[in-house]
Structures are given as C-alpha cells and as structure tokens.
Amino acid sequence: MRRTFTWLPWVLLIIVIIGFIAWQQYQKPKAPVAPDGVKMPAEKVEPLIDTSRTGGVVSYSAAVKVAAPAVVNIFTTQKVKQLDHPLMNDPAFREFFGNQLPEQLNPEQNENSLGSGVIVRPDGYILTNNHVISQADQIIVALQDGRRAAAKIIGTDPDTDLAVIKIELDKLPVLPFKLSGNEVGDVVLAIGNPFGVGQTVTQGIISATGRSDLGINTYEDFIQTDAAINPGNSGGALIDVAGNLIGVNTAIFSQSGGSLGIGFAIPAKICQQVLNSILKDGRVVRGWLGISLMPIQQENIIEPKQAGVVVADVLKNGPAAQAGLLKGDKITQVNEEKITSAAHLINYVALQAPNSTVKIQVERAGKPLTLDVVVGERKVQNSDSQYIPLPQR
Known part of the structure; x- marks a missing residue:
C-alpha cells in the first residue's frame, strides 16, 4: 500500500503533461483543407520592404555628430543711416546748420542678421545663400567649437541664390557632397540657426x-x-542619415513666415557646380539663348501633358534670333535632350559652354525644323518670388 502512494504522484504528473500538450496542439490553427480532403499548403506572406536596409535606426546622433561641426552660424552687419527725424525735413532747421546735420541726428546703426553656412573645403570655403550676405558690410562666421572668424566674399550667384565665402582657420570640419541617389521617402536632417536661437537639428523626409x-x-x-x-x-545643411550633404536649405513656402512642412533645398550637384565655377572663374558661366518661354496650352486636360515648350518672345539680336528662331515655335529637343518643360530647357542650355553650337528641333506651323544656334553667355538676373527665401531675423 505504501509503494502505491510512492509512484502515484508521478503517474498523475505524466497524465497532466500529456493533457497540456494535447490541448496546445488543439489550439494551433489548422492548415486549410480542400473539399476533397487534400491538405493545402499554408500561405506564405512576403514582407513589403527589406527591413534590414534600415538597420532598425532609432537615433540619428551619429550623423549629427559628423555633420553639425561643419555647419556654421553667419552674422552679418549692415550700416543703416537714420534719416527719419522730423527736423531733418524742416528747411529752416537745415538752413540753421548750413545743411550739415548734427551727427547725433544722423547716426549710423548696425543691423544684425542671422543665417547659416556649410564648410565644404578644409581650406575654409563655405557655401551659403546669396541673400544672407548680399547686403552685408561685415560677415562673421561662428563655428560649433566656439571659434569665430571674419569672412570674405569669394563669389556670388544670384540666379541660384548661392554664395561662396572664405575664412582663415585651420583644422576645419568638412561636409562631403552626395551628388546622387537621393529618393523620395529618404530620411533627411536639416541643420541651421533658426530665428537665431542657436544650432538646431530637425528631421523629416524628402517629399x-x-x-x-x-x-x-x-x-x-x-x-x-x-x-x-x-x-x-x-x-544651412540638408543631410542624409550618414551625414552627407545632399542640399543647402534656401526657401520655404509659407503664408505666415514659419514652417508649414514645405521647404526647399538646392541639390548638392548644383552647389558643387557653382562652387567649382566660382573658384575657377570668379563667377558662374552659363549658356543662354535669348528667348522667353511658355508652356504648351492644352484644351483637353484629360490627355497626357505634351512635351516641349513654346517660344513666347525672341530677344532682338540674341543667339536664338540670329539662328532664325521665331515667336510661336515649339521647341521639342536640344541636341539629344528631349525637352519636357521651360525649366528643363533653361537648365540644359545653362550647362552649355558659351560659343558652342546646339541643334534645336522645333515645330513651326506643324512642320519639323532643325536650327543650329550658337550659345551666348547669360548675364546675371534677379527674379521676384512669392516664396519666402528664409528672411533673416
């Protein structure tokens, strides 16, 4: 009797374990079975994206540590004469002083503005926006490590709103250009000096x-x-998650002056082209045809958009006029480049060397025509804008 009570607990334990395993098997979802009783293979679900590409990134501090030291704050001063004292417009007052106004009534004030820049070469060359430094009498650059230096303007390019300035300091951090491979949806970081609060990093994607x-x-x-x-x-810099420079921040679309999630950066490829041209020639040299353009008007908006652009006007004695291009001509192709928009044509021609010849294919009165045009050199022009080129504080 005593032996029975010795092994009975073990028997009960084995029974409980077997029952638990059987219950677990019963709870598992069964594979679908065809009507004829044949067992069907379980459905295999493939992931929509390769999650190993992101590596499970939860912090961008490594990219910021690489890039932030090469992003600088720019302080500019501009001398402004105050001529709004009411006595200055009084003829008797001006006659009393012999039209030589007291200095205290005609003071000069320094107006500070704040912007950002990116160190792109170890010998002190910095890219920034032209509108940041265009009216400056003095430019001061402040580095993240606390150093400051006066900067001189090397060259400007109002047509892209870029400028190159230089400081004389050693052991400078540099941001490398990333010229391609940037896609919509990629995570990016913007680094700059918003509202003069100090260097700030914000995160988003390429929209x-x-x-x-x-x-x-x-x-x-x-x-x-x-x-x-x-x-x-x-x-300031727009960088990828590896700390590479993919663009220079230049404008926002806003009705209030603040960020609405629509910002624009000049791509690194254009930044590098402007930098190299300024360092080589002291200015940016671009090709020019001497025409104004307009998009093709389509009555049926359902149909696909037509390629090409229409010549709205031709500058007298300009390169296009000398080659026989006329108002109303539809430009469809330049050399081997099929033209899709006015911006496309302007950018393509700008890359052509002055005095080089391009073949322009046009449609005139429904008939194809090819013209050889000797490219001229474009002069610097400014354009008005409804967008906000990030005004300074």
Whole structure:
C-alpha cells in the first residue's frame, strides 16, 4: 500500500503533461483543407520592404555628430543711416546748420542678421545663400567649437541664390557632397540657426525632387522636404542619415513666415557646380539663348501633358534670333535632350559652354525644323518670388 502512494504522484504528473500538450496542439490553427480532403499548403506572406536596409535606426546622433561641426552660424552687419527725424525735413532747421546735420541726428546703426553656412573645403570655403550676405558690410562666421572668424566674399550667384565665402582657420570640419541617389521617402536632417536661437537639428523626409517653376530662383531643381525649416536656416545643411550633404536649405513656402512642412533645398550637384565655377572663374558661366518661354496650352486636360515648350518672345539680336528662331515655335529637343518643360530647357542650355553650337528641333506651323544656334553667355538676373527665401531675423 505504501509503494502505491510512492509512484502515484508521478503517474498523475505524466497524465497532466500529456493533457497540456494535447490541448496546445488543439489550439494551433489548422492548415486549410480542400473539399476533397487534400491538405493545402499554408500561405506564405512576403514582407513589403527589406527591413534590414534600415538597420532598425532609432537615433540619428551619429550623423549629427559628423555633420553639425561643419555647419556654421553667419552674422552679418549692415550700416543703416537714420534719416527719419522730423527736423531733418524742416528747411529752416537745415538752413540753421548750413545743411550739415548734427551727427547725433544722423547716426549710423548696425543691423544684425542671422543665417547659416556649410564648410565644404578644409581650406575654409563655405557655401551659403546669396541673400544672407548680399547686403552685408561685415560677415562673421561662428563655428560649433566656439571659434569665430571674419569672412570674405569669394563669389556670388544670384540666379541660384548661392554664395561662396572664405575664412582663415585651420583644422576645419568638412561636409562631403552626395551628388546622387537621393529618393523620395529618404530620411533627411536639416541643420541651421533658426530665428537665431542657436544650432538646431530637425528631421523629416524628402517629399519630392526636381521641383521647378516655383519662381524662387532663375535656375530651379529643388529638393522638397518636410523637415522643419525656418528663417535663419538659410544656407544651412540638408543631410542624409550618414551625414552627407545632399542640399543647402534656401526657401520655404509659407503664408505666415514659419514652417508649414514645405521647404526647399538646392541639390548638392548644383552647389558643387557653382562652387567649382566660382573658384575657377570668379563667377558662374552659363549658356543662354535669348528667348522667353511658355508652356504648351492644352484644351483637353484629360490627355497626357505634351512635351516641349513654346517660344513666347525672341530677344532682338540674341543667339536664338540670329539662328532664325521665331515667336510661336515649339521647341521639342536640344541636341539629344528631349525637352519636357521651360525649366528643363533653361537648365540644359545653362550647362552649355558659351560659343558652342546646339541643334534645336522645333515645330513651326506643324512642320519639323532643325536650327543650329550658337550659345551666348547669360548675364546675371534677379527674379521676384512669392516664396519666402528664409528672411533673416
């Protein structure tokens, strides 16, 4: 009797374990079975994206540590004469002083503005926006490590709103250009000095690429981002998650002056072209045809958009006029490049060397025609804009 009670607990334990295993098997979902009783294979679900590509990134601090030291704050001063004292317009008052006004009634004040810049060469060359430094009498650059230096203007390019300045300091951090491979949906970081509060990093994605016809600059091929960009970010860096420079922040679309998630950056490819041209020639040399353009008008908006652009006007004695291009001609192709928009044509011709010859294919009165045009050199022009080029504080 005593032996029975010795092994009975073990028997009960084994029974409980077997019952638990059987219950677990009963709870598992069964594979679908065909009507004829044949067992069907379980459905295999493939992931929509390769999650190993992101590596499970939860922090961008490594990219910021690489890039932030190369992003600088720019302080500019501009001498402003105050001529709004009411006595200055009084003829008797001016006659009393012999039209030589007292200095205290005609003071000079320094007006500070704040912007950003990116160190792109170890010998001190910095890219920023032209509108940040265009009216400056003095430019001071402040680095993240606390150093400050006066900067001189090397060259400007109002047509892209870029400028190159230089400081004389050693052991400078540099941001490398990333010229291609940037896609919509990629995570980006904007680094700058918004509202003068100090260096700030914001995060977003690339919302679009190749934005043009916005009326911001003469030459437009912008990266659009929803990373928060505000006044003071002008000239700052737009980087990828590896810390590479993919663009220079230049404008926002806003009705209030603050960020609405629509910001624009000049791509690194254009930045590098402007930098190299300024360092080589002291200015940016671009090709020019001497025409104004308009898009093709389509009555049926359902049909696909037609390629090409229509010549709205031809400058007298300009390169296009000398080659026989006429108002109303439809330009469809230049050399081997099929033209899709006015911005496309302007950007393509700008890359052609002055005095080189291009073949322009046009449609005139429904008939094809090819013209040889000797490219001229474009003069610097400014354009008005309804967009905000990140005004300074």
